[in-house]
Amino acid sequence: MRRISKDTIQKAKEVDLVFLAEQLGDQLNRVGQSYFTYRNEGESTPSLSINPNKGIWKDFAGTAGGSDAISYYYYRINYSESYPKGSEFFEMVEKVCELCGITIEYEDGQSREFNNVEYKPREIIVKESEKASPEQLNKVYKVMLKEFSLQQQHVEHLKEVRRINVHTANLRSYGSIIQDKKERYIKTKAIKQSVGNLEGVPGFAEIKGKYGLYWSVVGRSGMLIPFRNINNQLVGFQVMYDERPQLIKADGDLLVQMKDYNNFSIIQKSTGELIGEANRDQLPISNELGSISIKLGQKYGWFSSPINPSIGIYNGAEIGDPLPYHAAVPSKALADWDIFQDNIRNHMNVDEIWWGEGPLKGDIASDFTQKLHLQVAGVSQWRLLLEPTKQLKPKRIVIAFDADAQDKEDTVGLNVFNAVKEAKKELQPLGIDVAIAMWPSNVAKGIDDLFHAGYKPKIIDIP
Structure with missing residues (x-):
């Protein structure tokens, strides 16, 4: 038997399942995004479903199911729940191609055409899911943390740099996103089997792979830092990257336009003229118009999955609308709070609440102050x-953003000034006083470092 080309095999696998079912004469009834038909055994009610957007079919009255056209054809023709192998597999490929009008190309350069059928390859629908409810996010993320548990290098970082022991780290629900894509897929599959639906959960996405769409987590590897709301629901994560992204920076009268990760065009900013092409291996580049070099990107990023078909993401959800805040509570209160899913007011005194930036900083600071710290990214x-x-x-809030943010006169410093001014305007009429925590930036940048250094901030009430 002549060997069929890999490209032809892939085309056969990715045939639109609805088109194939119609060619086989299956009676189809559409319900939402799915099509229903009858099983092989015979029945009065359709119980075999096809989802053409996801490229999957399932006999939900039995055990059969698959994620490509070859498995569906094999099930229909041979009444088998298994997947064809060896010469039988290639026979199924030829049959699907013949039925659907796909030209068979062989590795020896020969081909077979079927002009009696006109087939157009299906288009995968790009879908941006609305972010799921806090209840659903909490459900998925709690299961996720059982699969993406804290890796040893992140345990060491928390212990040596943040001074957080393993017990507290587990209590606070830190986790790790691994780099290995296969392991990500396996773990995501287990999560999906447990929770059922991953749509609308930031960080998870449907990705177009070699054999169709599959669910997995996306983004860089790193430590997962949870954001929980005042009802103890996990509603998002930041990722502290294992390796900060390397960005290409242009200075002077130069701009860069990326063609892909490695290659880019060099453009003169003032004229828009294309000067040339280059790649990362040639950096740094300098000339009379300016320079182009590598700079390190952000250390932290959101666990988020915006759609991006150019990199294979066809269904995802972003972290925003709205962005999460983090309710950081003392470890003792958290241990009690984790038993219940209710408001934090039921587990600790919230007469004084601190505001700050960074969930890790808030977690650390809350154990020093024994107060509730509400944190933003x-x-x-x-x-x-x-x-x-x-x-x-509360009776009072204490604003405790980083010391360098208080010192700066740029937009960061302006944000702190506006926070104090507008918080006072919003909260004082409700009987909530406003104060600000201050300390020298040469002593510590963040409040966590301040407490670790053995100091306390000076708290100034805002009249």
């Missing part, structure tokens, strides 16, 4: 803290 997002604060109705 960055100073500019401080308004996210207004609503949970109003719900908790």
